[in-house]
Amino acid sequence: MKTSYQYKIKPTKQQAEKIDxxxxxxxxxxxxxxxxxFDWYEMNRCPIDRCPLICHIPELKEQPNYYNQKASLVKLKIDRPWYKEIHxxxxxxxxxxxxLAxxxxxxxxxxxxxxxxxRFKGEGQYKTFTYTQFKQHHFVNNKITLSKIGDVKVIVHRPIPDGFKIKTVSITKKADGYYVTLCLEDATVPTIKPDFNPESITGIDVGLKEFLTTSxxxxxxxxxxxxxxxxxxxxxxxxxxxRKKxxxxxxxxxxxxxxxxxxVADKRKDFHFKTANNLLKKYDVIAAEDLDVKGxxxxxxxxxxxxxGWSSFLSILTNKAENxxxxxxxxxxxxxxxDCSNCGVKVPKKLHERWHNCPHCGYSLDRDHNAxxxxxxxxVGHSVLKAKSLLSSSRIVLEAYTYCEAEV
Known part of the structure; x- marks a missing residue:
């Protein structure tokens, strides 16, 4: 299982200058x-590399990719020695x-x-860098050792769970200071709880009148x-x-x-986490709409x-459920x-109509509750859910059979 913990750090003035x-x-x-x-793409975006007339076609350049651009960093440190100060x-x-971009x-x-x-990043728009490998003993006693920067004080508001190892470390500059994000992993933690109950299920409909309504x-x-x-x-x-620019x-x-x-963003994020936590305390399975929030x-x-922030909430809910x-x-x-949730007949409604009244079966309830x-x-018919239900039922049968054998 993988998870991430974020802590605020308190670098000294010299360390903050190094990070900046x-x-x-x-x-x-x-x-x-x-x-x-961009240069290569503009020069080579056309697939035609031959000309029937007598004319000069420039020689095609090697396509930049992750590997040759990564290899060019060796020469970068020779031509610009100050880049040796970066890990x-x-x-x-x-x-x-x-x-990726x-x-x-x-x-x-x-x-x-x-x-x-x-887009090209303007001044102050590059906010994060990452150490892809990290040694466990570099984070002890509320201090983290960052290569080329030094020992930085960390405000550890919650301890790292036992058994989890630090895989990567990211340093981020935000409006109110600097933060460190630890990517943690523990391979021994199971992906699905042993007492997972596929029957404990609810559906949620997100909206603008109420943030969400459950089934x-x-x-x-x-x-x-x-x-x-x-x-x-x-x-x-x-x-x-x-004020003057x-x-x-x-x-x-x-x-x-x-x-x-x-x-504002922190308040919204805190609300999303608390709402997701409350839902996962009550239900083992949560069904949610696959929304096109961008549209x-x-x-x-x-x-x-x-x-x-529906997209952010559903992402948080999914990650917390996996953990x-x-x-x-x-x-x-x-x-x-x-659609009517009772008889399945389509009952057209405009956006301002907030109540569902089915003319076919007489079912009447709130529009969001119906959704x-x-x-x-x-x-309920989801393939993953069916598989979990079969596994759960087979486990119950196996336990009953073992119990009967023990009694005999």
Whole structure:
């Protein structure tokens, strides 16, 4: 099992300067390697490499990839000796990031979905570097030893669980300081709980009236963290816009604005974690809609959709379920609000109609509650859930058979 713990660190003034300098040099290298990719792509994007007329065709350059760009880092340290101040693992991560960003644009992900053209990172936009290998004895007594930086104080607000080993360490600069993220792994922890109950299942329907509604009719109120903070954000944003670009006072206002945005994001994240934890305490299986949040964010409800953070919540819920040995089942979202959960007949409703009244069977209940029941019903036939149910039933039969043999 893998999990991540994030702690705040308190570097000294000299250590903070080293971290900032490292991030800035990595940013320059990221932009340089990305420019290499763009140059090659613009010169070789056409598949035609022959001309029937007598003309000069330039020789094709070698295509930049992760391996030859990684190999070029050796020459980089010779030409620019100050890059020797950066740990080799943190530097080798840069071509990997460039490879991922470029491939998502050109080839797409495993589902074929492509991202936008990668952007060059401006000053302060490169915020994280990673040590891909880490020794356990470098994190003791609330201090972590970071190569090329030194021993840094860590605020350990919760201990690392017994048996877990640190695999990677990432240093991140945020609006309110510096953080370290530890990627932990313990191969002995089972992926599914021994007492997993596939019958303990609920469906959840996320919305803008209530954050979510379960198939049992329970609701969780939507907090609207961003909308409640808009007045304060507007004041600070005006302060930023009125100050001269490049001035110290503007930098101070920008930092204050970043802290306020982070405060909103932290509140939303805390709400998501607590809501996911409460659901997983009650149920072993949770069925949720497989939503296209990016598409919904292009509508006139974009601010409310992004403020709710459905995508982030479902990601947190899935990860916490995996760590707890439980299951989150994604189901197709289309028609869950329109179909009657009692008879299955489609009952068209506009968005402002918040109550489901079926003219065929007379079933009447809240629209979101009806959708949650449909989501649960669709998940019951899920192949993974069936497999877990068969395993659970076979385990019960085996235990009963063993018990009978012992009695005989």
């Amino acid at each position: 300098k490292t991030l800035e040099m990595l940013r320059h290298q990221y932009n340089y390697l990305l420019a290499q990719r 080799s693992q943190a530097l080798q991560e840069v071509p990997k990031r460039v490879e 470029f491939d998502r644009w050109v080839k797409g992900d495993v589902n074929g979905k492509k991202s936008g053209r990668p 049992e009719g329970e609701t969780v109120a939507i907090p609207q963290h961003y909308r409640k903070s808009q007045k304060r954000l507007r004041v600070i944003q005006k302060r930023v816009s009125r 490049g001035s110290k006072r503007r930098q101070k206002a920008v930092k204050q604005l970043g802290k306020q945005h982070k405060k 919904l964010a292009r509508t006139r409800l974009a601010k409310s959709v992004l403020d709710a 707890a040995g439980l299951l989150v089942v994604p189901v197709k979202a289309s028609g869950t609000s329109q 949650a029941i449909n989501i649960k019903n669709r998940a």
